[in-house]
Amino acid sequence: MPITSVDKDLDAHTMTVVAEYDATAERVWQLYANPRQLERFWGPPTWPATVVDHDLRPGGRVTYFMTGPDGEKSSGYWDVLEVDSPRRFVVEDGFADDTGQPNAEMPTMRMELELAERADGGTRMTVVSTFASSDDMTQLIEMGMEEGMRQAMGQIDGILAEEA
Numbered sequence: 001m002p003i004t005s006v007d008k009d010l011d012a013h014t015m016t017v018v019a020e021y022d023a024t025a026e027r028v029w030q031l032y033a034n035p036r037q038l039e040r041f042w043g044p045p046t047w048p049a050t051v052v053d054h055d056l057r058p059g060g061r062v063t064y065f066m067t068g069p070d071g072e073k074s075s076g077y078w079d080v081l082e083v084d085s086p087r088r089f090v091v092e093d094g095f096a097d098d099t100g101q102p103n104a105e106m107p108t109m110r111m112e113l114e115l116a117e118r119a120d121g122g123t124r125m126t127v128v129s130t131f132a133s134s135d136d137m138t139q140l141i142e143m144g145m146e147e148g149m150r151q152a153m154g155q156i157d158g159i160l161a162e163e164a
Contacts, residue, residue, distance in 0.1 A: 002157050003150055008141070013131040015146065018124065019153050023160045025115040025123045029086035031156060032056065032113070039064075040159050044151035047074070052100060058083055062091070063100040075100060078111070088114045093129070107136035125153075 002019040009015075021028050031037045035054035042049040047066040054062050062078040075098065078091035094108035102108070110130040115123050127149070131137035 003153055006146060006150070008137075008146075010134045010137060013134055013137050015129045015131075015137065015141070017127045017129075017146075017149055017153065019127075019156070020118070020122060020124055021156060021160060022122045024121065025117050026086045027160065027163075028115055028123045028125060028156070031159065032089070033085070035062075037159065038062075041152050041155040042066075044148050045155065047148075056080055056083060056089065063096060065096075065100075073098070075103075077102060081110075086115065088112070107132060107139060109136070109140070127153075 002021055003017060004020055005016075005018045007014075007016045031041065033056055035051035038054070039049045039051050042051075042064065043066040046069050049064050049066050052063045052065065056062060058080055060080040062080065063075070064077070065073045065075040067073055075096035076094065077096045077100065078093050080089065080091050082088070082090040090110065090112045092108050093111040095103040095106035097103050109132075112128045112130075114126045114128075116126070118124055129145075131140070
């Protein structure tokens with residue numbers, strides 16, 4: 001499993017996930033920059049993603065939906081705030097309705113992804129999710145966010161291994 005740590009800080013309203021990959025930062029970046037590659041891991045294995053819109057530039061939006069084993073759908077979006085390719089991006093991450101529009105009844109979070117080259121040529125990925133409140137954080141973790149991230153990020157090694 002590529003995830004090396006998960007740190008939840010209820011006082012700061014953050015969850016930090018660190019993972020290590022045996023690929024360059026540029027290659028790991030492409031997993032997010034290419035919508036077809038993003039679909040291959042974004043979401044747990046039993047809830048594969050379909051990316052509808054993919055504009056990973058400041059001011060852009062990424063919209064997607066995940067389809068569960070019984071055909072149920074869960075939609076989400078990223079409003080892109082900052083991009084420093086191929087090292088970092090910051091998005092507002094939220095749930096969407098069936099049309100891809102933000103669902104105001106669900107919490108959003110700020111997700112900051114950073115890629116850092118390791119001395120051995122691999123990459124350390126750090127994802128910091130910041131929530132508006134402890135209640136929002138607790139709600140999303142209880143909905144399975146941590147386990148979903150573990151499963152989704154756990155699929156990246158397989159994608160990278162196909163190319164090795």
